[in-house]
Amino acid sequence: xxxxxxxxxxxxxxxxxxxxxxxxxxxxxxxxxxxxxxxxxxxxxxxxxxxxxxxxxxxxxxxxxxxxxxxxxxxxxxxxxxxxxxxxxxxxxxxxxxxxxxxxxxxxxxxxxxxxxxxxxxxxxxxxxxxxxxxxxxxxxxxxxxxxxxxxxxxxxxxxxxxxxxxxxxxxxxxxxxxxxxxxxxxxxxxxxxxxxxxxxxxxxxxxxxxxxxxxxxxxxxxxxxxxxxxxxxxxxxxxxxxxxxxxxxxxxxxxxxxxxxxxxxxxxxxxxxxxxxxxxxxxxxxxxxxxxxxxxxxxxxxxxxxxxxxxxxxxxxxxxxxxxxxxxxxxxxxxxxxxxxxxxxxxxxxxxxxxxxxxxxxxxxxxxxxxxxxxxxxxxxxxxxxxxxxxxxxxxxxxxxxxxxxxxxxxxxxxxxxxxxxxxxxxxxxxxxxxxxxxxxxxxxxxxxxxxxxxxxxxxxxxxxxxxxxxxxxxxxxxxxxxxxxxxxxxxxxxxxxxxxxxxxxxxxxxxxxxxxxxxxxx
Amino acid sequence: xxxxxxxxxxxxxxxxxxxxxxxxxxxxxxxxxxxxxxxxxxxxxxxxxxxxxxxxxxxxxxxxxxxxxxxxxxxxxxxxxxxxxxxxxxxxxxxxxxxxxxxxxxxxxx
Numbered sequence: 001x002x003x004x005x006x007x008x009x010x011x012x013x014x015x016x017x018x019x020x021x022x023x024x025x026x027x028x029x030x031x032x033x034x035x036x037x038x039x040x041x042x043x044x045x046x047x048x049x050x051x052x053x054x055x056x057x058x059x060x061x062x063x064x065x066x067x068x069x070x071x072x073x074x075x076x077x078x079x080x081x082x083x084x085x086x087x088x089x090x091x092x093x094x095x096x097x098x099x100x101x102x103x104x105x106x107x108x109x110x111x112x113x114x115x116x117x118x119x120x121x122x123x124x125x126x127x128x129x130x131x132x133x134x135x136x137x138x139x140x141x142x143x144x145x146x147x148x149x150x151x152x153x154x155x156x157x158x159x160x161x162x163x164x165x166x167x168x169x170x171x172x173x174x175x176x177x178x179x180x181x182x183x184x185x186x187x188x189x190x191x192x193x194x195x196x197x198x199x200x201x202x203x204x205x206x207x208x209x210x211x212x213x214x215x216x217x218x219x220x221x222x223x224x225x226x227x228x229x230x231x232x233x234x235x236x237x238x239x240x241x242x243x244x245x246x247x248x249x250x251x252x253x254x255x256x257x258x259x260x261x262x263x264x265x266x267x268x269x270x271x272x273x274x275x276x277x278x279x280x281x282x283x284x285x286x287x288x289x290x291x292x293x294x295x296x297x298x299x300x301x302x303x304x305x306x307x308x309x310x311x312x313x314x315x316x317x318x319x320x321x322x323x324x325x326x327x328x329x330x331x332x333x334x335x336x337x338x339x340x341x342x343x344x345x346x347x348x349x350x351x352x353x354x355x356x357x358x359x360x361x362x363x364x365x366x367x368x369x370x371x372x373x374x375x376x377x378x379x380x381x382x383x384x385x386x387x388x389x390x391x392x393x394x395x396x397x398x399x400x401x402x403x404x405x406x407x408x409x410x411x412x413x414x415x416x417x418x419x420x421x422x423x424x425x426x427x428x429x430x431x432x433x434x435x436x437x438x439x440x441x442x443x444x445x446x447x448x449x450x451x452x453x454x455x456x457x458x459x460x461x462x463x464x465x466x467x468x469x470x471x472x473x474x475x476x477x478x479x480x481x482x483x484x485x486x487x488x489x490x491x492x493x494x495x496x497x498x499x500x501x502x503x504x505x506x507x508x509x510x511x512x513x514x515x516x517x518x519x520x521x522x523x524x
Numbered sequence: 525x526x527x528x529x530x531x532x533x534x535x536x537x538x539x540x541x542x543x544x545x546x547x548x549x550x551x552x553x554x555x556x557x558x559x560x561x562x563x564x565x566x567x568x569x570x571x572x573x574x575x576x577x578x579x580x581x582x583x584x585x586x587x588x589x590x591x592x593x594x595x596x597x598x599x600x601x602x603x604x605x606x607x608x609x610x611x612x613x614x615x616x617x618x619x620x621x622x623x624x625x626x627x628x629x630x631x632x633x634x
Contacts, residue, residue, distance in 0.1 A: 039545075040544070040545030040546060040547065041542060041543045041544065041545050043543065044543050044544070044545045044568070044570040044574070045545040046545070049545070049568070049570060050568035050569060050570055104620070105618050105620045105621035106620070106621065107620075107621050107622055107623050107624075107625045107626045108621075108623065108626070109626055115625070115626045115629065117629055118625060118629070119620075120610075120618070120619065120620040122570070122573055122610060122612070123610075123618055123620040124620075141542065142547055163547050164541070164547065164551075188566055188567065188586045188587065190566075190567075190568060191545075191566065191568045192566070193546055193564075193566035194545050194546060194566075225584060225585045225586065225587070225588075226567070226584055226585070226586055227566060227567035227568065227586035228584075232634040233634075235633055235634045236633070252634075277631075280627075280628060280631050280632070282624060283624040283625075283627045283628035283631065284628060285624075286619060286622045286624035286625060286628075287622075287624060287625045287628045289606070289609040289610055289619055290569065290606075293569065293584065293605075293606055293609070294584030295584075296602075296605070297583070297584045297602055297605075298584060355634075
């Protein structure tokens with residue numbers, strides 16, 4: 001079927017957050033013709049844009065690097081790899097210096113040099129859009145990809161819609177980079193509602209595998225009324241019950257489970273940042289302006305006034321699982337298909353755990369750069385050519401009426417992945433129950449069809465979330481231990497015999513197999 | 525969620541329609557944009573930040589509606605307050621370059 005807009009490119013990038021923009025920019029700088037499509041608006045889309053983030057920017061001396069690599073190694077269950085951490089540290093160092101050269105306004109240190117350990121999302125992503133545009137990349141905003149196109153040589157493009165005009169688009173490309181982020185299941189965690197696992201679905205439909213999908217149960221603290229999830233600041237918090245007594249053992253890091261248990265028992269938990277020393281409070285306000293915005297608007301002083309909190313699911317956005325990649329070109333198992341950012345597994349540098357910012361921001365920019373290079377070289381080697389490409393959607397995308405039960409599917413998936421007693425605290429019994437119900441849901445989905453004239457992207461999001469949840473829980477039921485963020489109530493200890501990755505594959509049938517960790521990360 | 529497009533301030537540039545990552549607004553011919561899909565708002569405040577004339581107000585409540593009027597948020601000095609804090613707009617300095625960010629780095633416990 002003829003599309004309203006038809007383009008040919010060397011590289012198509014799906015997603016315009018940090019990973020996608022670095023990928024597009026890098027591919028363009030290698031001489032490739034690049035199209036970038038974003039479901040929302042490149043510059044505001046995704047988890048980075050509305051937030052402030054630390055960046056894993058570490059001086060390239062051995063002592064600093066070793067300390068940095070060991071920082072979260074144990075927390076991640078020893079699943080990070082030395083080679084990958086070195087690669088990402090090097091690339092991040094280079095990219096952050098590049099941002100400085102492009103004019104990102106870093107604060108200055110005592111010596112008057114730019115201090116580069118963090119980025120303000122709005123500023124960063126506005127700059128990235130500008131640079132990408134200048135590099136000649138064609139940006140299509142509000143233009144979600146609905147399905148990949150492929151033939152026997154592999155992936156060769158995608159089709160989608162333009163949300164604001166209703167036009168359909170098709171991009172034929174020598175290589176496709178999926179940089180569409182992770183999946184937070186429409187939990188309204190800050191900036192995360194565009195992150196619905198769309199890229200996982202497209203990759204799975206093309207035959208790619210996943211790695212570490214059990215590390216997908218990140219929850220962030222937020223005020224109960226608010227979308228702002230900035231858990232780091234809660235390291236200055238005290239936690240209270242409604243009667244004003246202290247919640248013993250509650251904390252922003254390891255004590256988050258205590259908070260989750262209380263909330264799931266129906267007990268209200270309150271926080272106040274009363275542990276923040278008076279002299280640093282102005283610094284906290286400036287460094288994360290968005291953290292204070294909701295409080296200021298309601299007349300709450302978070303350093304003095306107790307406010308009720310909740311935990312919002314951040315799924316694989318702050319989790320580490322994602323599309324398995326084969327090597328440092330960020331290619332997947334599928335010819336012509338690349339992945340970067342949260343869409344790709346971040347286990348390689350984080351293992352099974354990550355705090356916020358830091359590693360995640362470093363991974364996004366570094367893996368984006370590597371994917372841009374890898375995809376560009378592949379496309380230039382193979383050419384675009386005349387191909388007989390077909391759509392890969394597992395649910396037919398048709399013209400005309402359809403009665404796809406999008407809202408029902410979304411609710412059903414959320415009921416499985418959001419409750420703390422299912423996803424945060426996992427047991428064989430409850431995981432098995434969730435898997436059965438999600439499999440039934442999947443069968444129902446597979447019998448439906450999606451109308452291109454309806455809200456096709458929302459329908460596809462519901463399919464993507466269902467598939468993501470099934471990969472998560474199938475991996476989780478197979479890891480019979482507690483490692484990284486994956487907590488098994490029935491197996492509360494780490495088990496040295498399960499020091500491996502879990503690779504999951506499939507659409508209708510999901511299979512899970514262990515894969516050795518390539519290198520013991522840092523032998524000490 | 526987004527609650528307000530100010531009739532008195534909006535200059536119909538439709539930048540909010542363009543930048544909203546969840547496509548909440550609709551452009552209207554010869555009129556100010558409308559909040560067409562409020563339920564899709566993810567309370568990320570990006571529209572407010574990009575609005576060049578401070579005509580938008582995003583209430584901090586993410587999951588439920590609140591009724592507010594322009595007069596109230598204007599009187600409380602809330603409209604445009606985020607853009608001011610981020611340091612976007614003419615004659616402002618981006619907060620990204622603020623020295624306090626470095627000061628916090630030296631002292632933070634996270």
